Amino acid sequence: MKVHASALTLLHWLAQRESASVSEITASGLMSSREASDVVRYAMRNGAAERVNKGASARGSARYRSTGVPLPEPRTSPAGASFDGLLSAWGIAQEPPELPVVRTRVYQIEDSAQDSRGDARLSKQKLND
DSSP states (O other): OHHHHHHHHHHHHHHTSSOEEHHHHHHTTSSOHHHHHHHHHHHHHTTSEEESSOGGGGGSOOEEEEOSOOOOOOOSSOOOOOOHHHHHHTTOOSSOOOOOOOOEEEEEEEOOTTOSSOOOEEEEEEEOO
8 A cells, every 4th residue: 555655646746747767756855766666667557657768768767757547546455365266166165064963972971979889980961852
């Protein structure tokens, strides 16, 4: 999002000039050289800026100008990876199926301190009846 905000600042600055190079943007104190390069590339990718000197005259310092095309709104939240399409293509259920419950028995060993012989008793308990 910082690149988007910086691009808006740069495009406003470029709108007041015919064209400018990255070194001129840096010299103006608007942003650092690295940030200016990143912001110009971002604006060009989105069609909001274009390179003025193309072809043989482009050997010198590249100059850029604003096209007047607005930047797209930045995403508010990052797009998470979704495998839903892949799961359905492979026939894998996205929600686990409800399986029938089988009657189960749980055996629990009770330790009885009152038992004089010291042996444990086994008790049965039915669940899910």
